[in-house]
Structures are given as C-alpha cells and as structure tokens.
Amino acid sequence: xxxxxxxxxxxxxxxxxxxxxxxxxxxxxxxxxxxxxxxxxxxxxxxxxxxxxxxxxxxxxxxxxxxxxxxxxxxxxxxxxxxxxxxxxxxxxxxxxxxxxxxxxxxxxxxxxxxxxxxxxxxxxxxxxxxxxxxxxxxxxxxxxxxxxxxxxxxxxxxxxxxxxxxxxxxxxxxxxxxxxxxxxxxxxxxxxxxxxxxxxxxxxxxxxxxxxxxxxxxxxxxxxxxxxxxxxxxxxxxxxxxxxxxxxxxxxxxxxxxxxxxxxxxxxxxxxxxxxxxxxxxxxxxxxxxxxxxxxxxxxxxxxxxxxxxxxxxxxxxxxxxxxxxxxxxxxxxxxxxxxxxxxxxxxxxxxxxxxxxxxxxxxxxxxxxxxxxxxxxxxxxxxxxxxxxxxxxxxxxxxxxxxxxxxxxxxxxxxxxxxxxxxxxxxxxxxxxxxxxxxxxxxxxxxxxxxxxxxxxxxxxxxxxxxxxxxxxxxxxxxxxxxxxxxxxxxxxxxxxxxxxxxxxxxxxxxxxxxxxxxxxxxxxxxxxxxxxxxxxxxxxxxxxxxxxxxxxxxxxxxxxxxxxxxxxxxxxxxxxxxxxxxxxxxxxxxxxxxxxxxxxxxxxxxxxxxxxxxxxxxxxxxxxxxxxxxxxxxxxxxxxxxxxxxxxxxxxxxxxxxxxxxxxxxxxxxxxxxxxxxxxxxxxxxxxxxxxxxxxxxxxxxxxxxxxxxxxxx
Ligand code: ARG
Ligand code: GLU
Numbered sequence: 001x002x003x004x005x006x007x008x009x010x011x012x013x014x015x016x017x018x019x020x021x022x023x024x025x026x027x028x029x030x031x032x033x034x035x036x037x038x039x040x041x042x043x044x045x046x047x048x049x050x051x052x053x054x055x056x057x058x059x060x061x062x063x064x065x066x067x068x069x070x071x072x073x074x075x076x077x078x079x080x081x082x083x084x085x086x087x088x089x090x091x092x093x094x095x096x097x098x099x100x101x102x103x104x105x106x107x108x109x110x111x112x113x114x115x116x117x118x119x120x121x122x123x124x125x126x127x128x129x130x131x132x133x134x135x136x137x138x139x140x141x142x143x144x145x146x147x148x149x150x151x152x153x154x155x156x157x158x159x160x161x162x163x164x165x166x167x168x169x170x171x172x173x174x175x176x177x178x179x180x181x182x183x184x185x186x187x188x189x190x191x192x193x194x195x196x197x198x199x200x201x202x203x204x205x206x207x208x209x210x211x212x213x214x215x216x217x218x219x220x221x222x223x224x225x226x227x228x229x230x231x232x233x234x235x236x237x238x239x240x241x242x243x244x245x246x247x248x249x250x251x252x253x254x255x256x257x258x259x260x261x262x263x264x265x266x267x268x269x270x271x272x273x274x275x276x277x278x279x280x281x282x283x284x285x286x287x288x289x290x291x292x293x294x295x296x297x298x299x300x301x302x303x304x305x306x307x308x309x310x311x312x313x314x315x316x317x318x319x320x321x322x323x324x325x326x327x328x329x330x331x332x333x334x335x336x337x338x339x340x341x342x343x344x345x346x347x348x349x350x351x352x353x354x355x356x357x358x359x360x361x362x363x364x365x366x367x368x369x370x371x372x373x374x375x376x377x378x379x380x381x382x383x384x385x386x387x388x389x390x391x392x393x394x395x396x397x398x399x400x401x402x403x404x405x406x407x408x409x410x411x412x413x414x415x416x417x418x419x420x421x422x423x424x425x426x427x428x429x430x431x432x433x434x435x436x437x438x439x440x441x442x443x444x445x446x447x448x449x450x451x452x453x454x455x456x457x458x459x460x461x462x463x464x465x466x467x468x469x470x471x472x473x474x475x476x477x478x479x480x481x482x483x484x485x486x487x488x489x490x491x492x493x494x495x496x497x498x499x500x501x502x503x504x505x506x507x508x509x510x511x512x513x514x515x516x517x518x519x520x521x522x523x524x525x526x527x528x529x530x531x532x533x534x535x536x537x538x539x540x541x542x543x544x545x546x547x548x549x550x551x552x553x554x555x556x557x558x559x560x561x562x563x564x565x566x567x568x569x570x571x572x573x574x575x576x577x578x579x580x581x582x583x584x585x586x587x588x589x590x591x592x593x594x595x596x597x598x599x600x601x602x603x604x605x606x607x608x609x610x611x612x613x614x615x616x617x618x619x620x621x622x623x624x625x626x627x628x629x630x631x632x633x634x635x636x637x638x639x640x641x642x643x644x645x646x647x648x649x650x651x652x653x654x655x656x657x658x659x660x661x662x663x664x665x666x667x668x669x670x671x672x673x674x675x676x677x678x679x680x681x682x683x684x685x686x687x688x689x690x691x692x693x694x695x696x697x698x699x700x701x702x703x704x705x706x707x708x709x710x711x712x713x714x715x716x717x
Contacts, residue, residue: 278380
C-alpha cells in the first residue's frame with residue numbers, strides 16, 4: 001500500500017517536475033540520456049552532430065570567453081559572437097572622450113582596425129571523459145572531508161600528468177553531483193582575441209537597469225571578436241602577425257526565425273546552480289540570505305542613484321559599478337518572488353516525503369539514508385546565523401569602497417615581510433598602479449555616505465558580539481553618531497584620494513608599511529574582518545564541511561532513491577546543453593506574454609535623450625523607412641524572443657540553435673519571475689531571453705554597414 005502511494009505520488013510529481021525542459025546536460029552524455037527526448041521535442045539532428053570526438057561537431061564552435069561568458073564561432077576566419085555586456089570591459093577599455101565606443105559603437109571594416117585585448121581568452125572543449133573511479137581511488141567512507149579531498153587531489157594531479165593531450169592543450173577535472181562524480185575536460189585556450197564590432201550602448205544595452213531581467217525586452221545585446229592563432233596553427237600570445245583562427249566548426253546562421261512551440265537549444269558555460277537543495281536550505285535563501293543581501297544593496301543603490309542623478313561626472317564613474325550591484329540585486333528579488341509564488345519549499349518538502357517513504361520501505365538498500373533528512377535539517381538550522389553573518393559581512397565590506405583599496409595596499413607590507421626590502425620598488429609601483437586604477441572610478445563623498453549608512457545597518461542588524469570592537473570604540477568617541485564616525489575617518493584616512501595615497505607611499509619600506517597598516521580605514525577593515533572570522537567565519541567553515549558531506553550524500557541518495565529519474569549535475573562553468581521550446585508565459589493572473597518583440601517596441605519605449613531609452617537617429621531612420629533588408633519578417637523587424645531553455649549566469653553569449661543546429665539567436669538574460677530557476681526550475685514561468693540573430697545581422701549590415709562581416713558568415717536562407 002505504502003509503495004503504491006509513493007509511486008503514484010512520484011508520478012504526480014513527475015508530470016510537473018520530470019519534464020524534458022529542465023536540465024543543463026553534459027554534451028557527451030546526450031546520446032545516452034537525452035537524444036530520444038530531444039527528437040520528441042523537435043530536434044532534427046543527432047546527438048553525435050552536437051558532440052563527437054571523431055568528427056567536427058557543434059561543440060567545436062562553442063567558446064568559453066574569459067571564463068565568465070560564452071561565445072560562438074560564426075565564420076571560418078575565427079569571428080565570434082557574444083553579448084555586448086560580455087564584451088563591455090573591452091569596449092570600455094578602448095573608449096575615450098574622443099573615440100567613445102560605448103556611446104557610438106565600434107566596427108572594424110577590415111582586420112587592421114581590430115583592437116587587441118590583453119588578458120582576454122577563448123577556450124574550446126576538445127574532449128570530455130568521466131574519471132570518477134580514478135579520482136576516488138583510495139577514498140574510503142572512514143575518511144574525513146579533508147582526507148578525502150587530499151586523496152582526490154592526489155589522484156587528480158596524477159591524472160593530469162598522464163591524460164592524453166597535445167602539448168598546447170590543458171586538462172581540467174571538475175567534480176559533478178556535489179563530488180559524487182568527476183569529469184575530465186581537455187581544452188584549448190587562445191590568447192589573442194580582438195574586438196571586431198559592438199553597437200552603441202543605446203542598442204547593446206537598450207533599457208539598461210529598468211529593463212534588465214525583464215520581458216518584454218528590446219536589447220541588441222551583442223558584440224563581436226576574432227580569435228587569432230600563431231602561424232603554426234596553435235594558440236599563441238598576441239603578435240601582430242598572428243593569423244585568424246581556423247575553426248573545426250563555424251555555426252551556420254538561419255534567417256527563418258522560430259515560431260511558438262519550435263524546438264530550440266542553448267549550448268554554453270552556465271556558472272552555478274543549486275537544484276538539489278534540502279527544503280530548509282531553500283527556505284533560508286528565500287527568508288534570510290537573499291533578503292539580507294537585497295536590503296544592503298537597496299541602501300547602497302539608493303545612495304549611488306542620488307549622487308549619480310545630481311552629478312554627471314559621478315554618473316559616468318559609477319555606471320558600471322551601479323549596473324553590477326543592481327544586476328544581482330534585481331535577480332535576487334526575482335528569485336525570492338518566484339520561490340514564494342511557486343511554493344518551492346512546499347515542492348521540496350513533497351519530494352522529501354516521497355524520498356522518506358521509499359527509504360523506509362526499502363530499508364536494506366537505503367539503510368544509510370534513514371537519518372539523512374533529519375541531519376540536513378539540523379545542519380541547516382545550525383549554520384543559519386553564521387551564513388547570515390557571512391553574507392552580511394561580505395556585502396557590507398564589498399560595498400564600502402575604501403576597504404577595497406585598503407585590502408590591496410595591505411599586500412605591500414605583507415609582501416615585504418615575505419620577500420625582503422629588495423622587493424620594495426616593484427611593490428611600490430604595483431601599489432601605485434592599483435591606486436591609479438581604483439581612483440578612476442571613485443568619489444570619496446559617495447563612499448563616506450556609503451560607510452555612514454552601511455555601518456549603521458551593520459551595527460543594527462548584526463548581533464552585538466559580531467560587531468568590530470574598533471568600530472564600537474569609534475562610535476563611543478563620536479556621540480554614537482555614524483555620520484560623525486564616517487566624517488572623522490574620511491578626514492584622517494590617507495586612502496581616500498590619489499593625492500593622499502601619494503603622500504602615504506612616500507619614504508622607505510618601513511615608513512610606507514607602517515603608514516599603510518596604521519591608516520584608520522585599513523584598521524577598521526581589518527578589525528571587521530577579524531571580528532567576523534572569530535565570531536562566525538571559523539565556525540562557519542567547520543559547519544560547512546559537515547554540510548558539504550551531507551549534501552554529497554543527499555545528492556547520491558536522490559539518484560539512488562529516484563532511480564528512474566534522469567539527473568543532470570548542477571552548473572559549474574563546464575560545457576552544457578539545455579533544450580526547450582519557444583514559449584509564451586503567464587507571469588500573473590490575467591497577463592500573458594508573447595514570445596517575440598519587434599523594433600516597433602523599441603520605438604514605443606523611445607525617450608529622446610534618456611539615459612536608458614534613447615534610440616540612435618540612424619535606427620529611427622531605418623525603422624521609418626522599414627529598411628530591414630533580408631532580416632525582417634512580414635514587414636517588421638524581430639528583436640528578441642523567449643524560450644523554456646534552462647540557463648543561468650555564464651550562459652550569456654550562448655548560441656540559441658534551431659532544430660537543425662543553425663544559429664537563430666543569442667542568449668543574454670532570463671525573465672524576472674523565473675530567476676529562481678537556479679534553485680527551482682518551473683516550466684510555467686522560467687524563460688531565457690535571446691536576441692534574434694536577424695536583429696544582430698540587421699544592426700551589423702543595415703545600421704553599421706559592416707558588410708565585410710556579413711560576407712564571412714554562412715547564411716542559410
Ligand atoms: N541580467 C543579465 C546578466 O545577468 C544582463 C546584465 C547586463 N545588463 C545590465 N543592464 N546590467 O548578466
Ligand atoms: N546575463 C547573464 C550572464 O551574464 C545571463 C542571464 C542569466 O543569469 O540567465 O550570464
């Protein structure tokens with residue numbers, strides 16, 4: 001009886017949860033795990049067309065860009081496509097007041113005009129293999145976590161030195177399923193990656209923060225680079241006479257566009273997800289950790305916004321910082337909303353009670369799992385105050401900007417202690433360079449206000465025992481007034497302006513070291529860190545170790561107990577494929593969102609001169625003339641579309657492919673209501689947002705006139 005109930009219960013769960021669209025799949029396992037299902041969903045090619053080690057396949061066109069984004073090869077001369085926000089650093093670095101590529105866009109009309117980007121890399125995955133057995137060789141159940149890890153590390157190092165690869169390739173070994181499995185990746189990294197093209201920010205980041213994480217969307221979030229290789233055809237450092245990379249595979253581009261219901265897949269390097277958490281962990285994120293971070297960022301953003309509105313210079317200086325603080329802030333807000341509205345905790349609890357029933361019914365096989373849920377409950381309850389302290393400390397100490405330069409300069413005395421005074425001149429130059437970079441985007445008045453407001457939050461929200469004694473002392477000396485403390489600190493610290501740092505760095509090694517270490521801003525930062533570590537950090541690390549072990553056991557347990565379900569590993573910046581369908585969604589009662597947006601919507605949002613919604617004159621002209629070339633559809637220019645692909649941060653710049661494996665779009669975001677998909681994917685409201693490839697080519701061709709780039713591509717009509 002019990003068995004039937006739990007089986008039926010699981011079946012009911014399956015109709016909503018075990019659907020094909022959830023999942024970030026390992027490409028080398030598609031044939032075994034997904035091919036049939038993908039064909040059912042509409043795919044017309046085979047798993048071997050996507051991943052093969054014997055012939056060129058789609059995976060050969062997928063690039064890990066700098067380790068933080070995805071890109072894809074779109075010509076046999078190494079041209080790659082990624083997001084505008086992924087190329088933004090490069091675009092910003094090449095920009096000046098006289099050639100402002102952020103504002104005006106940038107286009108190389110021949111290869112000589114392309115711009116180099118030291119440090120930017122492009123990596124390909126050559127081969128993937130499971131190596132669990134070899135990595136866990138000699139690991140026993142009796143080992144504690146540290147022993148286990150050190151045995152695994154030893155095996156990993158052994159594998160790295162013996163695995164088959166070419167001299168210029170690299171080996172990465174990554175844990176999957178919380179360390180229950182390990183996979184080896186042979187990769188190839190190119191180091192000469194040049195900027196080829198980017199639209200103006202008014203296209204590439206149209207709608208900025210207001211539209212970020214939102215649908216309907218109208219952003220042409222793309223930029224283009226080119227990979228270069230040495231004349232010998234191997235990866236090489238930048239050299240003027242390097243030649244364009246010759247890919248094993250370049251994506252073909254389809255201008256046919258998709259319709260609601262059509263199959264689509266996204267391949268790329270998703271960063272991090274947590275799909276197999278215990279219910280209490282989800283509740284903690286939703287009720288404690290996300291709200292703490294949201295609260296702090298809300299205050300910080302409010303302060304920044306106030307200054308940025310009043311001062312044009314501050315607005316430019318803080319634009320990138322503001323965008324990055326706002327990006328995660330808005331994501332977390334959406335995450336909390338989605339977790340609540342879809343009762344993620346209730347869902348997890350239902351899974352857990354099904355789990356419990358099966359474990360108890362088959363006690364021999366699952367004997368080790370009998371107390372698992374209870375132990376997880378205890379472990380998450382125990383860790384909560386420490387996890388809260390960690391997130392709180394991290395957020396506060398990262399938002400008060402002077403702490404960042406304090407931490408960088410504190411390297412100098414430490415390095416002198418380690419390497420002797422002979423290293424002083426070089427270290428001094430490093431410190432000066434760090435300071436120069438820091439002050440380009442720094443305003444002390446803004447930072448003083450951040451310190452005042454955020455330290456007040458810190459004192460109010462943290463248990464008194466966690467608060468830095470140094471700060472308490474300062475408060476006592478200044479009438480318990482956070483504004484007065486901040487004012488005093490900013491008047492005394494020599495870390496808050498380029499001029500003061502210059503005087504700080506004057507003198508011999510001893511004088512400079514002492515001046516740095518005695519600076520009140522650095523003292524406060526160091527004392528806060530100390531207070532955090534003593535009262536929370538050390539204990540947290542201990543509890544986390546225990547929790548990691550429990551979570552690993554729970555992961556294995558879920559795979560054992562729900563043995564008919566196909567599991568995918570959480571994202572960990574390794575190559576994955578996700579598939580789904582172009583699909584509308586209903587965010588709220590009575591509201592339904594369409595799958596496509598058009599240039600008409602850009603014009604609807606247009607606010608002349610606005611910081612977020614201005615539109616370039618040339619684009620308005622093209623719109624008025626309906627001059628869409630080959631890229632329009634029924635007299636309109638498609639811009640963005642959504643689908644049920646399961647993506648996350650790091651999937652930015654990933655190609656959206658159609659049923660034939662042709663490029664139809666470029667992934668760049670998710671819808672706000674569905675950002676909880678990192679923890680709880682829900683097919684009703686989780687959608688990824690892509691810019692239609694026809695909009696990309698329309699901008700390259702019609703807007704920028706870069707026909708040289710179009711000519712390189714293979715377009716299937
Ligand atoms: N939300 C997207 C991501 O997580 C886009 C961020 C860049 N755009 C922006 N307006 N901040 O990266
Ligand atoms: N914009 C994100 C990125 O940079 C992708 C959006 C998401 O998190 O899904 O990777």
